[in-house]
Amino acid sequence: MPPSLLPSTLKLRHHALVWLALSGLIMATICATTFVHHLEQLRAEAESTFASRSALLAKFVALHRDRVTVMRKLMQERYATGAVQPSPAPNAERHAGQDSWSLLPEPDAAGIASGSAPLPLSNEQSRELAAAMAMDAQIKAALQYDADLAWLYYLSAQRFIYIAPHGKVGSFHFSDALYERGYWEASSPTRNPARRMILKGPYQDLAGQGWIVTFAEPVYAAEHMLGVVAVDLRINTLEQLANVGRSLGETMMVSGDQRLIAKQSGFAPGMRLHPPLSHKLIDWNADDGGDLWLSSSVIDDELWLVHRLRRRELYLAAARESGSAWLMVLLFGLLAMMAVRLRAALIQAKLLMRTDPLTQALNRRGFYEKAEGLLALAQRQQLVLAVLIMDIDFFKKINDSHGHAVGDTVLKDLGTALRSTKRSSDLVCRWGGEEFVLLLPLASSDQALASAERLRAHAQLIHVGDINGPTITLSGGLVIKRADEPLDAAIKRADELLYEAKQGGRNNIRAAT
Numbered sequence: 001m002p003p004s005l006l007p008s009t010l011k012l013r014h015h016a017l018v019w020l021a022l023s024g025l026i027m028a029t030i031c032a033t034t035f036v037h038h039l040e041q042l043r044a045e046a047e048s049t050f051a052s053r054s055a056l057l058a059k060f061v062a063l064h065r066d067r068v069t070v071m072r073k074l075m076q077e078r079y080a081t082g083a084v085q086p087s088p089a090p091n092a093e094r095h096a097g098q099d100s101w102s103l104l105p106e107p108d109a110a111g112i113a114s115g116s117a118p119l120p121l122s123n124e125q126s127r128e129l130a131a132a133m134a135m136d137a138q139i140k141a142a143l144q145y146d147a148d149l150a151w152l153y154y155l156s157a158q159r160f161i162y163i164a165p166h167g168k169v170g171s172f173h174f175s176d177a178l179y180e181r182g183y184w185e186a187s188s189p190t191r192n193p194a195r196r197m198i199l200k201g202p203y204q205d206l207a208g209q210g211w212i213v214t215f216a217e218p219v220y221a222a223e224h225m226l227g228v229v230a231v232d233l234r235i236n237t238l239e240q241l242a243n244v245g246r247s248l249g250e251t252m253m254v255s256g257d258q259r260l261i262a263k264q265s266g267f268a269p270g271m272r273l274h275p276p277l278s279h280k281l282i283d284w285n286a287d288d289g290g291d292l293w294l295s296s297s298v299i300d301d302e303l304w305l306v307h308r309l310r311r312r313e314l315y316l317a318a319a320r321e322s323g324s325a326w327l328m329v330l331l332f333g334l335l336a337m338m339a340v341r342l343r344a345a346l347i348q349a350k351l352l353m354r355t356d357p358l359t360q361a362l363n364r365r366g367f368y369e370k371a372e373g374l375l376a377l378a379q380r381q382q383l384v385l386a387v388l389i390m391d392i393d394f395f396k397k398i399n400d401s402h403g404h405a406v407g408d409t410v411l412k413d414l415g416t417a418l419r420s421t422k423r424s425s426d427l428v429c430r431w432g433g434e435e436f437v438l439l440l441p442l443a444s445s446d447q448a449l450a451s452a453e454r455l456r457a458h459a460q461l462i463h464v465g466d467i468n469g470p471t472i473t474l475s476g477g478l479v480i481k482r483a484d485e486p487l488d489a490a491i492k493r494a495d496e497l498l499y500e501a502k503q504g505g506r507n508n509i510r511a512a513t
């Protein structure tokens with residue numbers, strides 16, 4: 001590219017850069033907004049799923065708590081009012097090598113009794129067992145409609161248990177290990193003076209039902225604790241609850257002592273968690289590692305439902321969700337970039353098509369295109385149009401004595417001089433060789449010769465070769481275009497006057513009189 005085109009190229013590049021910076025800014029804003037929008041959406045989804053899971057778990061827990069409370073009340077009432085039963089000892093089956101026994105108290109009883117208390121049972125023990133059997137109707141109904149239940153039972157302090165369903169008991173029988181379960185200890189009058197319900201677990205069921213949790217409530221006769229009524233739930237039911245709905249992150253159940261009770265997947269028994277707990281349902285709290293947590297207290301100080309959203313997982317998911325939008329923006333950006341480059345190339349091509357590359361003056365194509373507009377303007381504004389042809393004198397000699405390159409420089413300098421001297425509405429065209437045509441719109445024809453002389457005088461300051469070289473001279477022909485005269489005819493008349501100027505000794509302008 002000729003160096004003379006550099007300024008306009010720089011201008012174009014500047015425009016393109018501004019365009020690119022602008023579209024880059026818009027693209028970055030769209031990408032960031034999409035990302036933030038998806039972050040919010042994923043958090044909102046997690047919040048709504050967590051709220052559903054929490055409501056469901058609360059209902060589920062309330063159902064089992066109520067069941068245990070009803071069973072406990074039934075038993076307590078029966079114990080208080082029931083008569084002393086005769087001991088059912090004759091049906092007992094003793095376990096070989098152990099001091100424990102099992103017996104079905106009645107043919108249609110819901111549960112089986114098993115113990116290591118000496119047989120026959122004492123009157124008090126018999127009375128307790130009969131009271132426990134008062135829960136049978138409740139137990140049977142629960143077992144019929146609720147598949148989540150592993151066991152329903154009454155564990156007496158008198159070293160026996162009444163446990164249902166008896167059909168699944170198998171080789172299980174009473175053992176003192178039962179008193180080591182957390183719920184027994186936690187139900188004791190000293191630990192639980194308020195006699196509230198206890199939730200304990202998870203632990204492996206002694207009768208092989210897998211991981212279970214226990215809801216237990218102490219049974220009292222006046223101020224004396226007899227035992228506990230309890231319901232064991234399978235962990236996998238809780239896991240299913242933690243899986244209801246879809247959301248990013250993981251919902252877990254945690255006991256009051258921060259032991260993991262159930263988890264959506266990959267349950268690790270005995271695992272401890274220390275989530276930041278809050279009593280507000282939708283309240284994100286960050287832990288030390290930066291993970292986000294939601295929490296909900298299902299049973300006061302006993303059971304929490306928590307949801308963990310790992311920050312990395314959240315950002316990755318938001319990025320995944322934003323992917324298609326980002327792709328669109330990227331494509332749009334590429335298209336915009338291509339459009340900008342194409343537009344710049346088109347402008348450049350147009351410029352080249354209409355410009356003489358050496359002098360930066362208009363070429364004939366550019367001249368005729370612009371002249372059309374100028375003619376119309378002159379007509380509208382009633383201006384006169386001066387047509388001036390100027391030609392360097394003895395240019396061949398310059399080429400011959402200084403070389404073609406110096407001749408080129410003279411032409412280039414002349415183009416610059418004419419363009420810088422002309423007014424903005426004037427047209428300067430390199431007509432060919434060392435000849436230039438100028439079209440000057442003027443208020444009156446009187447100004448024409450003065451304008452032409454001004455241009456000629458300025459252009460004649462150009463030196464040939466270097467600053468010490470001779471300056472050039474110009475000859476010119478000047479006419480005022482007649483109203484109905486074609487432009488080419490006016491140029492021809494000016495050319496004839498130029499010829500006269502050359503013949504008349506050069507270095508002058510001949511104007512039509």
Ligand SMILES: Nc1nc2c(ncn2[C@@H]2O[C@H](COP(=O)(O)OP(=O)(O)OP(=O)(O)O)[C@@H](O)[C@H]2O)c(=O)[nH]1
Nearest residue numbers: 391392393394395396397399404407408433434502
């Ligand atoms: N360096 C250079 N020379 C050019 C270019 N275009 C035309 N010329 C030369 O310009 C010269 C014009 O010569 P002539 O038409 O004889 O005119 P002149 O020597 O200026 O004589 P007068 O016009 O009669 O004063 C020729 O030698 C051309 O080769 C160009 O782009 N660069």
